[in-house]
Amino acid sequence: MDDDDLAARLKAFEGRRATVAGRGKDPVNLPMIRHWCEAMGDTNPAYTGPDAIAPPTMLQAWTMGGLSGHTSRTRAYDDLLALLDEAGCTSVVATDCEQEYPRPLRPGDEITFDTVIESVSARKTTRLGTGYFVTTRTDIRAGGELAGTHRFRILKYAPRKDAPARGPEEPRPAERRPRAVVNRDNAGFWEGVARHELLIQRCTGCRALRFPWLPGCHACGSPDWDTVRALGDGTVFSYVVLHHPPFPAFDPPYAVGLIELAEGVRIVSNVIGVPYDEVRIGMPVRLEFRRYDEELVLPVFRAAGEAA
Incomplete structure (x- = not known):
């Protein structure tokens, strides 16, 4: 198939549902919250006690199907990946995810969710190879009320072929180190590194230190902070x-x-x-x-x- 035909067939998947009326295999529960917090080293008191909430970043954990999967999954996503395989894009790498948290999840909440194929990009050429970015959006509900949105993006690509061999008069140029993603939450850290300073965030509410940089305090939730220079x-x-x-x-x-x-x-x-x-x-x-x-x-x- 030619590029235009492939692009049209890929675009036809946008808006198709990958999961319909999925159900979490377990309700939100304290043991899973405890295991998560222990693994992450997160001691925020909001995640313990009678009024505990689940850490927001656990959002995807409540929708996972485990080894047996979910019966609510459709064929749409698998068909999309099969089409990309057929086009030579046989490799895959997860690139990023985005989450939104309209309301906290609490122990006892029964989770339902729906997943849609939100977008398939035009063909892109990357350092890994040429392929397509596929984004899915999962809307997660508790008691019928929207509790979170999880966008997950992969690159499905054809691996780049090795460059032709160079003669002795043409030494291979050194590859540059990958660059960090600099955003509004961590820009101050990288500005410090450029000055040869390793800056640690410090909450101005409870004075807790935190690294890596975050938009809010993991201990008290305060959004206000300053920095200290590491010795x-x-x-x-x-x-x-x-x-x-x-x-x-x-x-x-x-x-x-x-x-x-x-x-x-x-x-x-x-x-x-x-x-x-x-x-x-x-x-x-x-x-x-x-x-x-x-x-x-x-x-x-x-x-x-x-x-x-």
Whole structure:
């Protein structure tokens, strides 16, 4: 099929329903809320006690079908993905999600939901390959009242073919590191990094520190905050060693650490200054800023006592 025919067939899926009258397999309940909060390290008192609410970001958890799935699912979404497979877009990556929370969910709420294929983009060329962005919208209700909206977007694409081999007189240019998504909630952090400052948010209500940056306090809910500059001392709280997948902007294997700063918050960053297989939990590290190209500076952590 030609590109115009494919585009028309893809557009015909917009507005089709992927789930009709779906039901949550469990009502909103305190055990699931507790497990979620423990996994996230979220100690907000709003999620415990007789007047508990569910963390808003749990929204999608109440609609998941588990291994057995949902009987309310239609064939529309599967047919759309099959059409993209037929067109050579056989790979998929989740790109982002957006959520809205009109009202809190509380233990005992029975969940119903409907999902619609909201949009299929025109053909796009990305670093991964050429394909189409598919967005679904799930409206989640409690007692018939809209409680949340979850938009989920994937890229279904044909993987990019390897570039032709270059001769010795044509060295392969270095790939640039991926850029962070800068928005109104985290712009101040990146402005600080550009000045070689690691800034931590501090609630002006309860004085709790938080990282990564958020629009409101996880402890008291206040939207007001200022910042403190991290001293730069930390320890490796946990870490992983990345071997795969290979990506030209990186040089595996390398260590990525969850660094606990002296101020008590944690940040994910590279551990440098020692071989990847010598990184250990509890290892003291020290903040430094590394320039990767003419635009990008990132905070990294060097093993304490190791020379730059």
